[in-house]
Amino acid sequence: xxxxxxxxxxxxxxxxxxxxxxxxxxxxxxxxxxxxxxxxxxxxxxxxxxxxxxxxxxxxxxxxxxxxxxxxxxxxxxxxxxxxxxxxxxxxxxxxxxxxxxxxxxxxxxxxxxxxxxxxxxxxxxxxxxxxxxxxxxxxxxxxxxxxxxxxxxxxxxxxxxxxxxxxxxxxxxxxxxxxxxxxxxxxxxxxxxxxxxxxxxxxxxxxxxxxxxxxxxxxxxxxxxxxxxxxxxxxxxxxxxxxxxxxxxxxxxxxxxxxxxxxxxxxxxxxxxxxxxxxxxxxxxxxxxxxxxxxxxxxxxxxxxxxxxxxxxxxxxxxxxxxxxxxxxxxxxxxxxxxxxxxxxxxxxxxxxxxxxxxxxxxxxxxxxxxxxxxxxxxxxxxxxxxxxxxxxxxxxxxxxxxxxxxxxxxxxxxxxxxxxxxxxxxxx
Numbered sequence: 001x002x003x004x005x006x007x008x009x010x011x012x013x014x015x016x017x018x019x020x021x022x023x024x025x026x027x028x029x030x031x032x033x034x035x036x037x038x039x040x041x042x043x044x045x046x047x048x049x050x051x052x053x054x055x056x057x058x059x060x061x062x063x064x065x066x067x068x069x070x071x072x073x074x075x076x077x078x079x080x081x082x083x084x085x086x087x088x089x090x091x092x093x094x095x096x097x098x099x100x101x102x103x104x105x106x107x108x109x110x111x112x113x114x115x116x117x118x119x120x121x122x123x124x125x126x127x128x129x130x131x132x133x134x135x136x137x138x139x140x141x142x143x144x145x146x147x148x149x150x151x152x153x154x155x156x157x158x159x160x161x162x163x164x165x166x167x168x169x170x171x172x173x174x175x176x177x178x179x180x181x182x183x184x185x186x187x188x189x190x191x192x193x194x195x196x197x198x199x200x201x202x203x204x205x206x207x208x209x210x211x212x213x214x215x216x217x218x219x220x221x222x223x224x225x226x227x228x229x230x231x232x233x234x235x236x237x238x239x240x241x242x243x244x245x246x247x248x249x250x251x252x253x254x255x256x257x258x259x260x261x262x263x264x265x266x267x268x269x270x271x272x273x274x275x276x277x278x279x280x281x282x283x284x285x286x287x288x289x290x291x292x293x294x295x296x297x298x299x300x301x302x303x304x305x306x307x308x309x310x311x312x313x314x315x316x317x318x319x320x321x322x323x324x325x326x327x328x329x330x331x332x333x334x335x336x337x338x339x340x341x342x343x344x345x346x347x348x349x350x351x352x353x354x355x356x357x358x359x360x361x362x363x364x365x366x367x368x369x370x371x372x373x374x375x376x377x378x379x380x381x382x383x384x385x386x387x388x389x390x391x392x393x394x395x396x397x398x399x400x401x402x403x404x405x406x407x408x409x410x411x412x413x414x415x416x417x418x419x420x421x422x423x424x425x426x427x428x429x430x
Contacts, residue, residue: 014041015082016051017073019065019089023058027270027306027313030055030088036270037088037112044119049080063102064095070102077107087111089271093143113140113273120276128194135187136275138180210251211260211373211418214290216315218307219267221296222330224248226356227264254370258398263290270310277317284318291419292324292372299329299344299353308347326350326372328365333358349375374400377416382428385410394424 018034020026026033030053041048054069063070064087077085085103091111099109117140120133215223231250249263265287277284287293295311297304308327315321327347332339333355341353352368354361377400384391392411395401399417406412417425 217296
Protein backbone atom coordinates (compact mmCIF):
# COMPACT_ATOMS: atom_id res chain seq x y z
CA UNK A 1 0.00 0.00 0.00
CA UNK A 2 1.30 3.46 -0.86
CA UNK A 3 2.25 5.54 2.17
CA UNK A 4 0.63 8.96 2.23
CA UNK A 5 2.67 11.90 3.53
CA UNK A 6 1.29 15.23 4.69
CA UNK A 7 1.32 17.79 1.90
CA UNK A 8 3.74 20.62 2.57
CA UNK A 9 2.05 24.00 2.52
CA UNK A 10 2.73 25.80 -0.75
CA UNK A 11 5.13 28.72 -0.41
CA UNK A 12 3.51 31.99 -1.38
CA UNK A 13 5.18 33.82 -4.25
CA UNK A 14 5.88 37.44 -3.38
CA UNK A 15 6.78 40.53 -5.39
CA UNK A 16 8.48 43.39 -3.49
CA UNK A 17 7.94 47.09 -4.17
CA UNK A 18 10.33 49.71 -2.80
CA UNK A 19 10.04 53.46 -2.99
CA UNK A 20 12.15 56.52 -2.26
CA UNK A 21 10.58 59.95 -1.80
CA UNK A 22 12.58 63.13 -2.12
CA UNK A 23 10.51 64.80 0.61
CA UNK A 24 11.58 62.20 3.20
CA UNK A 25 14.81 61.44 5.03
CA UNK A 26 15.46 57.69 5.22
CA UNK A 27 18.01 55.94 7.42
CA UNK A 28 18.85 53.36 4.75
CA UNK A 29 19.23 53.88 0.99
CA UNK A 30 16.17 52.60 -0.89
CA UNK A 31 18.09 49.63 -2.30
CA UNK A 32 19.29 48.57 1.16
CA UNK A 33 15.82 48.96 2.62
CA UNK A 34 14.35 46.82 -0.17
CA UNK A 35 17.03 44.19 0.45
CA UNK A 36 16.08 44.20 4.14
CA UNK A 37 12.43 43.74 3.15
CA UNK A 38 13.58 40.70 1.17
CA UNK A 39 15.23 39.27 4.31
CA UNK A 40 12.00 39.84 6.22
CA UNK A 41 10.05 38.03 3.50
CA UNK A 42 12.54 35.17 3.60
CA UNK A 43 12.18 34.97 7.40
CA UNK A 44 8.40 34.75 6.91
CA UNK A 45 8.91 31.73 4.63
CA UNK A 46 8.00 33.44 1.36
CA UNK A 47 9.36 32.81 -2.12
CA UNK A 48 10.60 36.11 -3.58
CA UNK A 49 10.01 36.11 -7.34
CA UNK A 50 10.76 39.73 -8.18
CA UNK A 51 11.24 43.30 -6.97
CA UNK A 52 11.09 46.85 -8.24
CA UNK A 53 11.97 50.31 -6.95
CA UNK A 54 10.59 53.75 -7.76
CA UNK A 55 11.93 57.19 -6.87
CA UNK A 56 9.48 60.09 -6.87
CA UNK A 57 8.85 63.40 -5.12
CA UNK A 58 6.03 62.31 -2.80
CA UNK A 59 3.51 59.45 -2.46
CA UNK A 60 0.64 59.28 -4.95
CA UNK A 61 -2.53 60.17 -3.04
CA UNK A 62 -4.43 57.17 -4.46
CA UNK A 63 -1.92 54.41 -5.18
CA UNK A 64 1.18 55.40 -3.14
CA UNK A 65 3.52 54.74 -6.08
CA UNK A 66 2.92 56.31 -9.50
CA UNK A 67 0.08 55.03 -11.68
CA UNK A 68 2.51 54.01 -14.42
CA UNK A 69 4.53 52.00 -11.91
CA UNK A 70 1.34 50.34 -10.68
CA UNK A 71 0.62 49.13 -14.22
CA UNK A 72 4.19 47.89 -14.58
CA UNK A 73 3.91 45.96 -11.29
CA UNK A 74 0.59 44.47 -12.40
CA UNK A 75 2.15 43.12 -15.59
CA UNK A 76 5.16 41.71 -13.72
CA UNK A 77 2.97 40.11 -11.07
CA UNK A 78 0.89 38.40 -13.76
CA UNK A 79 4.00 37.19 -15.60
CA UNK A 80 5.69 35.92 -12.44
CA UNK A 81 2.46 34.44 -11.04
CA UNK A 82 2.96 36.20 -7.69
CA UNK A 83 0.35 35.70 -4.95
CA UNK A 84 1.43 38.62 -2.76
CA UNK A 85 2.73 42.16 -3.29
CA UNK A 86 4.57 43.69 -0.34
CA UNK A 87 5.38 47.42 -0.17
CA UNK A 88 8.42 48.58 1.78
CA UNK A 89 6.49 51.26 3.68
CA UNK A 90 3.29 51.29 5.68
CA UNK A 91 0.36 51.91 3.34
CA UNK A 92 -2.56 54.05 4.39
CA UNK A 93 -5.90 52.19 4.32
CA UNK A 94 -6.98 54.21 1.27
CA UNK A 95 -3.83 53.20 -0.62
CA UNK A 96 -4.39 49.56 0.22
CA UNK A 97 -8.04 49.64 -0.86
CA UNK A 98 -7.22 51.25 -4.21
CA UNK A 99 -4.33 48.87 -4.90
CA UNK A 100 -6.50 45.84 -4.04
CA UNK A 101 -9.05 46.99 -6.61
CA UNK A 102 -6.35 47.31 -9.28
CA UNK A 103 -4.54 44.01 -8.60
CA UNK A 104 -7.70 41.96 -8.18
CA UNK A 105 -8.90 39.34 -5.72
CA UNK A 106 -6.21 36.77 -6.46
CA UNK A 107 -3.36 38.97 -5.24
CA UNK A 108 -2.87 40.12 -1.66
CA UNK A 109 -1.51 43.63 -1.06
CA UNK A 110 0.53 43.97 2.14
CA UNK A 111 3.09 46.39 3.53
CA UNK A 112 6.23 46.17 5.68
CA UNK A 113 4.18 46.53 8.87
CA UNK A 114 1.91 43.59 8.03
CA UNK A 115 4.97 41.48 7.19
CA UNK A 116 6.74 42.28 10.49
CA UNK A 117 3.55 41.53 12.41
CA UNK A 118 3.33 38.20 10.57
CA UNK A 119 6.90 37.30 11.57
CA UNK A 120 6.12 38.22 15.16
CA UNK A 121 3.05 35.95 15.01
CA UNK A 122 5.23 33.05 13.85
CA UNK A 123 7.92 33.58 16.50
CA UNK A 124 5.85 34.44 19.60
CA UNK A 125 6.20 31.53 22.03
CA UNK A 126 4.91 32.72 25.39
CA UNK A 127 1.38 33.76 26.30
CA UNK A 128 2.63 37.32 26.75
CA UNK A 129 4.22 37.37 23.31
CA UNK A 130 1.09 36.01 21.67
CA UNK A 131 -1.12 38.57 23.43
CA UNK A 132 1.17 41.39 22.31
CA UNK A 133 1.23 40.23 18.70
CA UNK A 134 -2.52 39.75 18.52
CA UNK A 135 -3.13 43.22 19.93
CA UNK A 136 -0.74 44.79 17.43
CA UNK A 137 -2.32 42.89 14.53
CA UNK A 138 -5.89 43.81 15.44
CA UNK A 139 -5.02 47.48 15.91
CA UNK A 140 -3.32 47.44 12.52
CA UNK A 141 -6.20 45.62 10.80
CA UNK A 142 -9.08 47.57 12.35
CA UNK A 143 -8.98 50.47 9.86
CA UNK A 144 -8.32 48.01 7.02
CA UNK A 145 -11.44 45.82 7.26
CA UNK A 146 -11.82 45.39 3.52
CA UNK A 147 -11.18 42.36 1.31
CA UNK A 148 -8.15 41.49 3.47
CA UNK A 149 -10.54 40.57 6.30
CA UNK A 150 -12.58 38.26 4.08
CA UNK A 151 -9.33 36.50 3.13
CA UNK A 152 -8.72 36.07 6.85
CA UNK A 153 -12.09 34.41 7.29
CA UNK A 154 -11.00 31.57 5.01
CA UNK A 155 -7.88 30.77 7.05
CA UNK A 156 -7.55 28.03 9.64
CA UNK A 157 -5.82 30.17 12.26
CA UNK A 158 -2.17 30.58 13.19
CA UNK A 159 -0.83 27.26 11.87
CA UNK A 160 -2.36 27.23 8.39
CA UNK A 161 -2.64 30.95 7.74
CA UNK A 162 -0.66 32.68 5.05
CA UNK A 163 1.57 35.73 5.27
CA UNK A 164 -0.01 38.80 6.83
CA UNK A 165 -2.87 36.79 8.28
CA UNK A 166 -1.35 34.71 11.08
CA UNK A 167 -2.24 35.31 14.69
CA UNK A 168 -5.90 35.60 15.64
CA UNK A 169 -7.72 32.30 15.14
CA UNK A 170 -11.22 31.54 13.93
CA UNK A 171 -12.94 33.05 16.97
CA UNK A 172 -12.21 36.50 15.53
CA UNK A 173 -12.96 35.79 11.90
CA UNK A 174 -16.60 36.95 11.89
CA UNK A 175 -16.05 39.92 14.13
CA UNK A 176 -17.29 43.34 13.11
CA UNK A 177 -15.57 46.52 14.21
CA UNK A 178 -17.33 46.62 17.56
CA UNK A 179 -16.40 43.04 18.39
CA UNK A 180 -12.79 43.66 17.37
CA UNK A 181 -12.84 46.73 19.61
CA UNK A 182 -14.00 44.54 22.49
CA UNK A 183 -11.22 42.05 21.76
CA UNK A 184 -8.64 44.86 21.74
CA UNK A 185 -9.92 46.10 25.10
CA UNK A 186 -9.71 42.56 26.50
CA UNK A 187 -6.13 42.11 25.24
CA UNK A 188 -5.10 45.43 26.77
CA UNK A 189 -6.51 44.35 30.14
CA UNK A 190 -4.62 41.05 29.91
CA UNK A 191 -1.40 42.87 29.04
CA UNK A 192 -1.93 45.25 31.96
CA UNK A 193 -2.00 42.14 34.17
CA UNK A 194 1.19 40.89 32.50
CA UNK A 195 2.74 44.30 33.02
CA UNK A 196 1.87 44.24 36.73
CA UNK A 197 3.24 40.69 37.05
CA UNK A 198 6.46 41.70 35.31
CA UNK A 199 6.73 44.79 37.53
CA UNK A 200 6.51 42.56 40.64
CA UNK A 201 9.29 40.35 39.29
CA UNK A 202 11.35 43.42 38.48
CA UNK A 203 10.82 44.75 42.01
CA UNK A 204 12.04 41.43 43.46
CA UNK A 205 15.12 41.61 41.24
CA UNK A 206 15.76 45.19 42.35
CA UNK A 207 15.68 44.05 45.98
CA UNK A 208 18.82 42.05 45.22
CA UNK A 209 20.46 45.44 44.52
CA UNK A 210 22.04 44.05 41.36
CA UNK A 211 22.62 46.30 38.39
CA UNK A 212 20.45 45.47 35.37
CA UNK A 213 21.96 45.52 31.88
CA UNK A 214 19.52 45.48 28.94
CA UNK A 215 20.90 44.01 25.71
CA UNK A 216 19.53 46.08 22.83
CA UNK A 217 20.32 46.29 19.14
CA UNK A 218 19.15 45.92 15.59
CA UNK A 219 17.52 42.60 14.81
CA UNK A 220 20.01 39.85 13.94
CA UNK A 221 22.95 41.71 15.50
CA UNK A 222 23.70 38.70 17.74
CA UNK A 223 22.04 39.66 21.05
CA UNK A 224 20.78 36.15 21.87
CA UNK A 225 24.13 34.58 20.90
CA UNK A 226 25.83 37.02 23.26
CA UNK A 227 23.48 36.20 26.15
CA UNK A 228 24.20 32.51 25.55
CA UNK A 229 27.93 33.31 25.64
CA UNK A 230 27.51 35.26 28.89
CA UNK A 231 25.48 32.76 30.83
CA UNK A 232 25.13 29.49 28.98
CA UNK A 233 21.42 30.30 28.57
CA UNK A 234 19.71 28.16 25.97
CA UNK A 235 18.21 31.08 24.04
CA UNK A 236 17.32 30.55 20.38
CA UNK A 237 19.87 32.27 18.16
CA UNK A 238 19.55 32.02 14.40
CA UNK A 239 20.59 33.90 11.29
CA UNK A 240 17.16 35.39 10.75
CA UNK A 241 15.34 38.58 11.66
CA UNK A 242 13.40 38.57 14.96
CA UNK A 243 14.47 35.04 15.92
CA UNK A 244 13.51 35.78 19.54
CA UNK A 245 10.75 38.02 20.92
CA UNK A 246 10.39 37.13 24.58
CA UNK A 247 12.86 38.67 27.06
CA UNK A 248 15.25 36.37 28.90
CA UNK A 249 17.09 37.45 32.08
CA UNK A 250 20.24 35.80 33.41
CA UNK A 251 22.62 36.56 36.30
CA UNK A 252 26.23 37.07 35.19
CA UNK A 253 29.43 37.69 37.19
CA UNK A 254 31.52 40.73 36.21
CA UNK A 255 35.17 41.47 37.13
CA UNK A 256 35.73 42.53 40.73
CA UNK A 257 33.30 39.95 42.06
CA UNK A 258 30.29 42.02 41.06
CA UNK A 259 27.16 40.35 39.62
CA UNK A 260 24.66 41.89 37.21
CA UNK A 261 21.39 40.85 35.60
CA UNK A 262 21.41 40.70 31.79
CA UNK A 263 18.14 40.90 29.86
CA UNK A 264 17.85 40.12 26.15
CA UNK A 265 15.12 42.18 24.45
CA UNK A 266 13.24 42.19 21.14
CA UNK A 267 15.35 43.41 18.22
CA UNK A 268 14.80 46.82 16.67
CA UNK A 269 14.52 47.62 12.98
CA UNK A 270 14.10 50.73 10.86
CA UNK A 271 10.43 51.58 10.26
CA UNK A 272 9.49 49.49 13.33
CA UNK A 273 5.68 49.57 13.39
CA UNK A 274 4.22 51.85 16.04
CA UNK A 275 1.79 49.04 16.91
CA UNK A 276 4.73 46.85 17.89
CA UNK A 277 6.33 49.50 20.10
CA UNK A 278 2.98 50.07 21.82
CA UNK A 279 2.00 46.39 22.18
CA UNK A 280 5.47 45.35 23.37
CA UNK A 281 5.57 48.10 25.98
CA UNK A 282 5.54 45.55 28.82
CA UNK A 283 8.54 43.77 27.31
CA UNK A 284 10.35 47.00 26.49
CA UNK A 285 9.94 48.15 30.09
CA UNK A 286 12.86 45.82 30.77
CA UNK A 287 14.87 48.41 28.83
CA UNK A 288 13.23 51.34 30.63
CA UNK A 289 14.12 49.93 34.06
CA UNK A 290 17.73 49.05 33.17
CA UNK A 291 20.82 50.75 34.61
CA UNK A 292 23.04 50.13 31.59
CA UNK A 293 22.29 49.53 27.89
CA UNK A 294 24.50 47.05 26.04
CA UNK A 295 24.03 48.01 22.39
CA UNK A 296 25.04 45.08 20.17
CA UNK A 297 26.01 46.03 16.61
CA UNK A 298 26.70 43.82 13.59
CA UNK A 299 30.15 45.14 12.66
CA UNK A 300 30.01 43.32 9.30
CA UNK A 301 26.82 45.00 8.09
CA UNK A 302 27.47 47.61 5.37
CA UNK A 303 24.86 49.92 6.91
CA UNK A 304 25.63 49.44 10.60
CA UNK A 305 25.78 53.25 11.07
CA UNK A 306 22.15 53.54 9.97
CA UNK A 307 21.22 50.58 12.16
CA UNK A 308 22.81 52.29 15.18
CA UNK A 309 20.81 55.44 14.42
CA UNK A 310 17.60 53.41 14.12
CA UNK A 311 18.16 51.81 17.54
CA UNK A 312 18.96 55.21 19.10
CA UNK A 313 15.72 56.62 17.63
CA UNK A 314 13.67 53.78 19.15
CA UNK A 315 15.41 54.21 22.51
CA UNK A 316 14.52 57.91 22.36
CA UNK A 317 10.87 56.88 21.89
CA UNK A 318 11.20 54.86 25.09
CA UNK A 319 12.93 57.86 26.76
CA UNK A 320 16.00 55.84 27.79
CA UNK A 321 18.64 57.29 25.47
CA UNK A 322 20.17 59.04 28.53
CA UNK A 323 21.25 55.74 30.13
CA UNK A 324 24.96 54.80 29.99
CA UNK A 325 25.52 52.74 26.86
CA UNK A 326 28.21 50.26 25.91
CA UNK A 327 28.64 50.02 22.13
CA UNK A 328 29.50 46.39 21.44
CA UNK A 329 30.60 45.71 17.86
CA UNK A 330 29.90 42.02 17.28
CA UNK A 331 30.83 39.49 14.56
CA UNK A 332 34.42 40.68 14.22
CA UNK A 333 35.27 37.13 13.12
CA UNK A 334 33.55 38.08 9.84
CA UNK A 335 35.60 41.26 9.21
CA UNK A 336 38.33 41.33 6.54
CA UNK A 337 41.83 40.33 7.61
CA UNK A 338 43.84 43.29 8.87
CA UNK A 339 40.87 45.25 10.23
CA UNK A 340 41.45 47.58 13.17
CA UNK A 341 39.23 49.26 15.80
CA UNK A 342 40.63 52.51 14.43
CA UNK A 343 38.63 51.83 11.26
CA UNK A 344 35.46 52.53 13.26
CA UNK A 345 34.04 55.83 14.42
CA UNK A 346 33.90 56.35 18.21
CA UNK A 347 30.29 56.39 19.33
CA UNK A 348 30.64 56.76 23.07
CA UNK A 349 32.82 56.50 26.14
CA UNK A 350 32.42 52.72 26.28
CA UNK A 351 33.16 50.85 23.06
CA UNK A 352 34.38 47.29 22.53
CA UNK A 353 34.83 44.76 19.70
CA UNK A 354 33.90 41.10 20.10
CA UNK A 355 32.75 37.89 18.47
CA UNK A 356 29.93 36.33 20.49
CA UNK A 357 30.29 33.28 18.26
CA UNK A 358 34.00 32.59 18.96
CA UNK A 359 34.41 34.38 22.30
CA UNK A 360 37.06 36.79 21.00
CA UNK A 361 37.05 40.09 22.91
CA UNK A 362 34.81 38.85 25.73
CA UNK A 363 37.38 39.66 28.45
CA UNK A 364 37.49 43.26 27.24
CA UNK A 365 33.69 43.37 27.16
CA UNK A 366 33.41 42.17 30.77
CA UNK A 367 35.90 44.83 31.86
CA UNK A 368 34.13 47.57 29.89
CA UNK A 369 30.77 46.58 31.38
CA UNK A 370 32.25 46.70 34.89
CA UNK A 371 33.55 50.22 34.17
CA UNK A 372 30.16 51.26 32.78
CA UNK A 373 28.39 49.94 35.87
CA UNK A 374 30.81 51.77 38.17
CA UNK A 375 30.28 55.00 36.21
CA UNK A 376 26.71 55.12 37.52
CA UNK A 377 27.79 54.93 41.18
CA UNK A 378 27.15 57.85 43.55
CA UNK A 379 29.85 59.39 45.81
CA UNK A 380 29.06 59.01 49.51
CA UNK A 381 30.77 59.42 52.87
CA UNK A 382 28.91 57.77 55.74
CA UNK A 383 29.38 57.09 59.43
CA UNK A 384 28.12 53.82 60.96
CA UNK A 385 28.27 52.30 64.41
CA UNK A 386 29.97 48.97 64.93
CA UNK A 387 26.55 47.39 65.53
CA UNK A 388 25.50 48.15 61.94
CA UNK A 389 27.49 45.29 60.49
CA UNK A 390 24.98 44.49 57.75
CA UNK A 391 25.14 48.01 56.31
CA UNK A 392 28.94 47.96 56.53
CA UNK A 393 29.03 44.70 54.57
CA UNK A 394 26.54 46.01 52.01
CA UNK A 395 28.65 49.12 51.34
CA UNK A 396 31.81 47.06 50.99
CA UNK A 397 30.28 44.31 48.84
CA UNK A 398 28.14 46.41 46.49
CA UNK A 399 30.07 49.68 46.49
CA UNK A 400 33.63 50.90 46.02
CA UNK A 401 35.43 51.89 49.24
CA UNK A 402 38.10 54.58 48.82
CA UNK A 403 38.75 55.35 52.51
CA UNK A 404 37.92 53.68 55.82
CA UNK A 405 38.56 55.16 59.28
CA UNK A 406 37.81 53.77 62.75
CA UNK A 407 37.31 55.48 66.12
CA UNK A 408 35.55 54.71 69.39
CA UNK A 409 32.15 55.64 67.91
CA UNK A 410 32.22 53.57 64.76
CA UNK A 411 33.42 53.47 61.15
CA UNK A 412 33.62 56.25 58.60
CA UNK A 413 33.44 55.01 55.00
CA UNK A 414 34.08 57.04 51.86
CA UNK A 415 33.44 55.68 48.41
CA UNK A 416 30.81 55.15 45.75
CA UNK A 417 27.63 53.04 45.75
CA UNK A 418 25.06 51.99 43.13
CA UNK A 419 22.12 54.45 42.82
CA UNK A 420 19.69 51.88 44.25
CA UNK A 421 21.67 51.75 47.51
CA UNK A 422 21.73 55.49 48.16
CA UNK A 423 18.47 55.38 50.14
CA UNK A 424 19.96 52.76 52.49
CA UNK A 425 22.77 55.10 53.55
CA UNK A 426 21.22 58.56 53.17
CA UNK A 427 20.52 59.12 56.86
CA UNK A 428 24.11 58.12 57.76
CA UNK A 429 25.61 60.48 55.19
CA UNK A 430 28.12 63.09 56.33
